[in-house]
Amino acid sequence: MLAGLVIGLALALASQARWRLVRGLVTVYVEVVRNTPLLIQIFFIYFGLPLVLVKLPAFVSGLLALTLYGAAYNCEVFRAGLEAVSHGQHEAARSTGLTAWQEARYVIVPQALRISFPALGNNLVSLVKNSSLVSVIGMVELMFVANDISFNNFRSFEVYGAAVVYYMVIVLGLSRLLSVMERRVLAKSVA
Amino acid sequence: MQWSVVPASLPYLLQGVRATLLLSITVLVTGTALGALWGMLRVCPVPAIQRGMTALIEGVRSIPLLLQMFFIFFGLPALGIQMPVFLSAALAMTLWMAANFAEVIRGAIESIPHGQFEAASSTGLTYVQAMRSVIVPQALRRMLPPFVGLCTILIKDTSLASIIGVFELTRATQETIERTFRSFELYLAVAAMYFVICFALTSLSRILERRLGSPGRVVLVGPAVME
């Protein structure tokens, strides 16, 4: 869900970074987002923006923060992926007469996607873990529910213990799934 | 927008910075030490130890740091263990740092070509001798850039400690906002402060990576990882 938005956004960002002086803007965006704590970003959007712009509901704020955060990291992954596609591919495509756009769409990007896949998977897993932070602004998700329950019945240890187990299951399961997908994707693309 | 509130609150915020750095350095020392131990055990050729460490490291890494902090601070008291906030945060972050640093160590050691180990063994060096003289010295250079990356993430994650009440930069900010209500300017200012510190470290990591010119695979941890 969140990941989908994130990746879509990031792809566009990454592509832009290749070609124009928009590159500078993208770099600034990525560096700023990556060098400041996610928590601060969440707070800024949820508490800070209302003073100047609009007050966004908790869910939207959290979603926005995570999306922007994820996009910045995914952008880096895509950039590395694009660079990793060997230059020979570029030359081969051009020499058969493809335009820049066609070359990007059919030759470069699919390979970059396959190369980036593991790193994107990692980012997804991290995103799941980071989603716990949005509990602090009241967005309902696993962490928030755990807090809620534990404050209500003081059985903190069991509740947080259960939350720990849930997260572990989700994260490890996700990782396992990603490994399997990774292997299938790589098997097809070994050039 | 009232920007004047930023310089006015600066002294208090700087106290927060100091606290943040204190927490960071503490965790850095303990986390690195523990992580080094875990890392070496993780690559140990004894299968039982390796499996045990893998389980431990993967387990710790799969739990969000915030949850770890909550678990230690709120959950443990039910068992009779009540720790002060600073210690709870430091403990959670130490575990986190140890697990991630262990992975960095593993990545660096595994990136050394296996032939190095074979050459050492074939001249009669034991496992420990080979590790000490041949493998680890080569791995150290590869560990440095991702390690600096981890430090960056560490500093960012100290902000989480504010949620359980530890005094550091984020908490200082929140308290200032409670007094002045200028959340926009203050969060922006604090973001800038974190940015300065982290960006410096990130740049250092990049310079290191270029200087040490990794001849092997680039271990993609550090600011490339969304922790």
Added chain:
Amino acid sequence: MSAPMIQFSRVNKWFGPVHVLRDVDLEIARGEVVVVCGPSGSGKSTLLRCINWLEPVQSGEIVVDGQRVHDARLDLSRFRAEIGMVFQQFNLYPHMTALDNITLAPRKVRRMAAADAARLGRDLLAKVGIPEKERAYPAQLSGGQQQRVAIARALAMQPKIMLFDEPTSALDPEMITEVLDVMINLAREGMTMIVVTHEMGFARKVADRIVFMDEGRVVEQAPPAEFFTAAKTERARTFLGKILSH
């Protein structure tokens, strides 16, 4: 000593489901120079690496100089110190000078004093023809020089047996001779050597015996003269036809 230096008895080895060594019986006497050749995948490198147990063996016996290598109680480090190995990829320690590469094992395993080890190292560097390179790092050496340092490193432990795993396959052609010359000298000095290689010129000069392997089996063994002119088996003749037609 009439007992063979190295003895393989009905050795079988699998890499997972792949049967890489099939019923290998082989005897190598002290001071013998044996060249092992065969098509790729024939198991020749694996055979070599079983001798110092870099590859374990699942069934059969390997006895080296009276030591049962397949015995789990064997002190591997001590055993391997008596056997020198030279690799196709050199595997020099990049963070150490040539001299340090050579003296590391004598200092750590034999507890030799640094000065003695250095003297030994310099003698060996002279022996392989590059005494002036003692302070050079591997990255500053040519392929041929690196491999010669690797040979010196293996000799530093004064081994009884020297194993060579395709020592010249990763070298540019003009550097092959310098390495082969070192190996030829070694052979003439009476070292027990087992060499996996495609360099048939070398084999013709110094080998006492050629062992031809195919698909994990020892197909034929013969002295070089006989092997090259009158190979007995069809597979050996096919192989020779392919490699000698260059």
